[in-house]
Amino acid sequence: MLSSFCKNYSNKTVQRTLIRYNSTVSNKNKNGxxxxxxxxxxxxxxxxxxxxxxxxxxxxxxxxxxxxxxxxxxxxxxxxxxxxxxxxxxxxxxxxxxxxxxxxxxxxxxxxxxxxxxxxxxxxxxxxxxxxxxxxxxxxxxxxxxxxxxxxxxxxxxxxxxxxxxxxxxxxxxxxxxxxxxxxxxxxxxxxxxKNEGLTSAFAENIHAKVEEFKKEDPNFKEEDLTILFSAHSLPMDVINMGDSYPAEVAATVYNVMEKLNFQFKYRLVWQSQVGPKPWLGAQTADIVEQLNTPGKEKLILVPIAFTSDHIETLFELDLEVIGEAKHPKNIKRCESLNGSETxxxxxxxxxxxxxxxxxxxxxxxxxxxxxxxxxxxxxxxxxxxxxx
Known part of the structure; x- marks a missing residue:
């Protein structure tokens, strides 16, 4: 009886060992x-x-x-x-x-x-x-x-x-x-x-960093003097009118970021990169910046909300055109792109x-x-x- 038990135990042990071995080999050889x-x-x-x-x-x-x-x-x-x-x-x-x-x-x-x-x-x-x-x-x-x-x-x-x-x-x-x-x-x-947690948290972190820059530069800075402009790449209205989900999903990202900021600041969703004569989704980023960029206390932070890294729309269009050609560029900052953000x-x-x-x-x-x-x-x-x- 004991001999039979040992034999069965031995066979089961060998079987379990082979299963574990085959599993390991298979895991190493698979392409992932x-x-x-x-x-x-x-x-x-x-x-x-x-x-x-x-x-x-x-x-x-x-x-x-x-x-x-x-x-x-x-x-x-x-x-x-x-x-x-x-x-x-x-x-x-x-x-x-x-x-x-x-x-x-x-x-x-x-x-x-x-x-x-x-x-x-x-x-x-x-x-x-x-x-x-x-x-x-x-x-x-x-x-x-x-x-x-x-x-x-x-x-x-x-x-x-x-x-x-x-x-x-x-x-x-x-x-x-x-x-x-x-x-x-x-x-x-x-x-x-x-509404990815890391996406919206990273944007919130980068916005906070720009707010702190304004505070260091201007001892009289007040939160009520700041407007955040979330800028996304626009689309032609004929695409939007087909029922494209893009505007609603961009708005969802914006709202989630503002929730993380406890709605401390004024904000608006605006749209950039319009080309050609067709009607496009607005208001246009450049137009709103021009309207709000007054010589007073108003500060603006531009947030490239639909981009996950720097490229021509951030480095040229926002930095060199929208901000670089503004009447009062010192009152405008562009939020850092997500790039290598660990968050x-x-x-x-x-x-x-x-x-x-x-x-x-x-x-x-x-x-x-x-x-x-x-x-x-x-x-x-x-x-x-x-x-x-």
Missing amino acids: TAIVFMNMGGPSTIPEVKDFLYQLFSDYDLIPISKKYQPMIAKFISTYRTPKIEKQYAEIGGGSPIKYWSEYQAKKVCEALDKTNPDTAPHKPYVAFRYAQPLSKDTYKKLLDDGITRAVAFTQYPQFSYSTTGSSINELIRNKKDLDKDDQIAWSIIDRWP FIKGLVDECDHHLKNNTPFHKNLDLDFVLAKKDPNGNAPLRKFFTK
């Missing part, structure tokens, strides 16, 4: 999870500007001109605008820092996820830009070459718009059809995160952690976003077929 940061991107060097503009104006999802003639029109516009835009990038140091910050943030997120989410480790950082290097198609090829079988597309537009995140999704689907016919990679997506990066980690553990392919509203944009999710954009658990 790719975390792919998606964004519009920006030219890292001045010679890249023309191609960046061409890619941007070729995007029918962003600028719907003509599906048939869009490439030809994009070539003309990019050639015409390149000299002007090259000068702007030269004034901010010779290129956009968005690639640097995207790679830095993605790397930090993956390092943290390896510790918090061992079941999906190792986590591998990738960057996929819509209009600049590394282009999303090149990133997809690298994912395949690296043997990736599980990937999370993580939009770096915190607030969803069909023109931005929607365009990146469409490009991702096209790349999969062209490059990944065997379905090597299983995808899910984080397609919006407007912000923790928020990115938390967003990925929740997504991986919740095991949801995409946000419930994504189907509706594509329907309202007149892209049938069961036809042109097969979301449920593409994004899996």
Whole structure:
């Protein structure tokens, strides 16, 4: 009886040991999870500007001109605008820092996820830009070459718009059809995160820092003399009128930041970067700054609320144009961008952690976003077929 017990015990011990061993080997050999940061991107060097503009104006999802003639029109516009835009990038140091910050943030997120989410480790950082290097198609090829079988597309537009995140999704689907016919990679997506704790807390921290600067510079500073202008990239009204969720989600971010500031200051949501003759969502940032930038005590803080790092819209448009050309620039400060903020990066980690553990392919509203944009999710954009658990 004792011999039988020992034999059974020994067999069970061996079985448990083999299970643990096989599990360890399997864990070491698996390819883990790719975390792919998606964004519009920006030219890292001045010679890249023309191609960046061409890619941007070729995007029918962003600028719907003509599906048939869009490439030809994009070539003309990019050639015409390149000299002007090259000068702007030269004034901010010779290129956009968005690639640097995207790679830095993605790397930090993956390092943290390896510790918090061992079941999906190792986590591998990738960057996929819509209009600049590394282009999303090149990133997809690298994912395949690296043997990736599980990937999370993580939009770096915190607030969803069909023109931005929607365009990146469409490009991702096209790349999969062209490059990944065997379905090597299983995808899910984080397609919006407007009230992410790290996102809104980091903005609140950066606003506090600018308030303290005003206090040091002006002993007579009073909180009632300060207005915070949350500036987001505008969109054409024909996009908004289709029911795009972007304005509401940007407003949600703003409100959440103000809650963290206990609504101590006056504030307003304004919109920047309007181009062309079409009506755009307003009021325009530059117009409101001009109205409020009086010679009195009024102080202004500009907050780039829809951007996760510095690029041309912050470093040139806000710093050099809006503030640099203001009548009283000393009364205006631009809140630091999120860039390497540890609070912000923790928020990115938390967003990925929740997504991986919740095991949801995409946000419930994504189907509706594509329907309202007149892209049938069961036809042109097969979301449920593409994004899996």
